[in-house]
Amino acid sequence: QKEVEQNSGPLSVPEGAIASLNCTYSDRGSQSFFWYRQYSGKSPELIMFIYSNGDKEDGRFTAQLNKASQYVSLLIRDSQPSDSATYLCAVKAGKSTFGDGTTLTVKP
């Protein structure tokens, strides 16, 4: 079992819809969870961090964490074509373990 698993994708949504990206992790002791966005051919950039159970909102992005289920998700509301990218889930601060990513395409 991989330490961090994400929906294999690709995920395609129409412009204006909600995109839902999911991630599960195996280490029950993990405390910190991150979402990175990676445009094609570019390096990842940090977009969200969460460590408490529940929801954390930042603009159109909402991260959700459920430690009991070992589950992290990222919701993108009002999806835009500029959101088209690969989204990487990472667990732990320092020496992070990454999932393989989910590629999102937002169609105009």
Add this chain to the structure above:
Amino acid sequence: DGGITQSPKYLFRKEGQNVTLSCEQNLNHDAMYWYRQDPGQGLRLIYYSQIVNDFQKGDIAEGYSVSREKKESFPLTVTSAQKNPTAFYLCASSILLDTSYGYTFGSGTRLTVV
């Protein structure tokens, strides 16, 4: 502006040749990391360093070597022992002991064997 600089952006390696990828940061971060990314895959950790003159192997260290002689610099050497080095190499840094701090990445080096 603070950030991480990786060079070169593209690198071509001949069979049997060692090559060195540069990574410099001016963020005053303690920790630095090297990851490898293959097409359609996530990031795999090669080496990391939390303090000058000390570094640890990651999951795929075979065929690679690093040094950390200065806080700002963490070069990666891809040796001839690495049989399949073609990949996208990413250097990152972070603040140690801050569990809310994620990574800042450099722009990456794309290495191709010719």
